[in-house]
Amino acid sequence: MTYVPPPEVLKNPPNIPQKMLFGPGPSNMSSEIRHSMDNPLLGHLHVEFCQIMDDCRAGIQYLFQTKNPLTFAVSGTGHAGMECAIMNLLEFGETFLVIQNGIWGARAAGLGKRLGLNVQTIIVPEGSAATVDQIREGINKHKPKVLFVCHGESSTGVAHPLKGISEICREHDTLLLVDTVASIGATKFDADALGIDSQKQLKKLKIGKLKLFHFILMH
Numbered sequence: 001m002t003y004v005p006p007p008e009v010l011k012n013p014p015n016i017p018q019k020m021l022f023g024p025g026p027s028n029m030s031s032e033i034r035h036s037m038d039n040p041l042l043g044h045l046h047v048e049f050c051q052i053m054d055d056c057r058a059g060i061q062y063l064f065q066t067k068n069p070l071t072f073a074v075s076g077t078g079h080a081g082m083e084c085a086i087m088n089l090l091e092f093g094e095t096f097l098v099i100q101n102g103i104w105g106a107r108a109a110g111l112g113k114r115l116g117l118n119v120q121t122i123i124v125p126e127g128s129a130a131t132v133d134q135i136r137e138g139i140n141k142h143k144p145k146v147l148f149v150c151h152g153e154s155s156t157g158v159a160h161p162l163k164g165i166s167e168i169c170r171e172h173d174t175l176l177l178v179d180t181v182a183s184i185g186a187t188k189f190d191a192d193a194l195g196i197d198s199q200k201q202l203k204k205l206k207i208g209k210l211k212l213f214h215f216i217l218m219h
Ligand SMILES: Cc1ncc(COP(=O)(O)O)c(C=O)c1O
Pocket: 024, 025, 077, 078, 079, 080, 104, 150, 152, 153, 154, 155, 179, 180, 181, 182, 219
């Protein structure tokens, strides 16, 4: 019988030096956040845990400048948030229109294809953003259930203008899904003022309680 002994290397703690990280991610946390990992665990039904969830929601509402009560954090990576939003807003075969001006639009389109959606794209050259006219044309043509736009396209550094998009979406009952993973906190983002979709819009489209929330992704 094969015996695999415990590796010697695991007898020592890993070597993790302090590094300067200048990319859109990963990034180092403040020592206050790092030290919070020393806290003991709570169960997900403890009242203290529920209070922390409520406090986090208040903080996220502030960060995104929204009063949407259906605001919450997905405990996962940005990819997990993207997949969660796309999967919960669209059913198999429904139309998902993606503005693609870099890898994050391409990634959203790829996720949509693997979920069996009818993925359509507005492809604009990397380094630029789609115009309001291009978006209107795309929505008129494809009548999508959801439009995806990456606010901070970290592969090229483009901050996609968001003004005027929600008005076009509303005209066609299209939901607006915005990826702010790389932009939130770094550049201005006022979800309610921009008309980023909320609970009211979901109710109008008869998307029920279990179906999602606030279409903004964050780290
Ligand atoms: C704009 C954007 N969206 C989504 C992601 C995915 O996030 P994660 O790496 O946490 O899965 C990234 C990661 O860099 C990103 O820059």
